[in-house]
């Protein structure tokens with residue numbers, strides 16, 4: 001059976017917030033009986049854009065990640081809900097706006113932090129995957145419709161087909177360690193979840209400092225080579241997709257007949273700045 005999934009490309013999200021605003025437009029002040037009670041005007045962001053800035057100095061990048069209820073297949077909110085939260089056959093998870101009254105405990109049940117408490121109505125709420133629209137025949141969500149870059153795309157697929165696509169296209173989910181089996185997948189999530197070591201290689205001759213293009217750079221961990229790179233025409237190199245807090249690394253730079261070795265400890269992304277050889 002085909003079920004709903006969402007694929008979000010982190011590289012395409014510009015933080016314009018139109019998906020967040022379109023969710024507000026759809027739900028603030030609007031009750032969709034059987035699906036959701038109105039979202040409050042303030043305090044809720046059922047589609048929330050997370051931001052990660054990496055690096056320092058001239059070697060900086062920023063990633064934006066739209067987050068929302070993941071419509072997990074092993075959802076702790078469903079397990080805890082006792083009928084107040086249901087998993088539909090098409091994969092969508094809905095918090096019943098009537099049966100969940102007073103169930104503030106459900107907010108803590110979501111390891112992804114995607115359940116919001118509506119103080120006025122005394123109910124927990126989350127993004128419904130716009131199920132009321134899909135059930136009317138929509139083939140996309142409001143956020144997807146509003147997105148100017150095509151960063152988000154809802155697709156209906158068999159679970160096998162989706163698993164194959166996730167594997168072939170290196171799609172990832174948020175917090176896989178939580179074991180909830182999200183149906184929201186990310187492309188290029190490493191821009192948010194991983195980190196880099198970079199630097200800029202230069203040399204001085206006759207009082208003139210110049211970039212060193214084509215220097216060979218090796219990244220080693222515990223004596224073993226992890227990756228190699230060559231500096232570009234600005235003398236820059238970057239080793240990306242490294243794990244945060246992964247500890248000590250050695251960077252070995254060879255160019256202009258010289259070799260320089262640098263030790264670095266990786267917590268979050270680091271730019272080593274200008275390195276003279």
Ligand code: SF4
Pocket residue numbers: 068069070071072075076077078093109110111112113114115126180
């Ligand atoms: S993201 Fe949270 S609220 Fe949504 S289905 Fe998963 S556990 Fe439930």
Ligand code: SF4
Pocket residue numbers: 012013014015016017018019020049064066143146147148149150151152
């Ligand atoms: S509308 Fe698209 S580009 Fe804008 S914040 Fe949402 S996902 Fe990102």
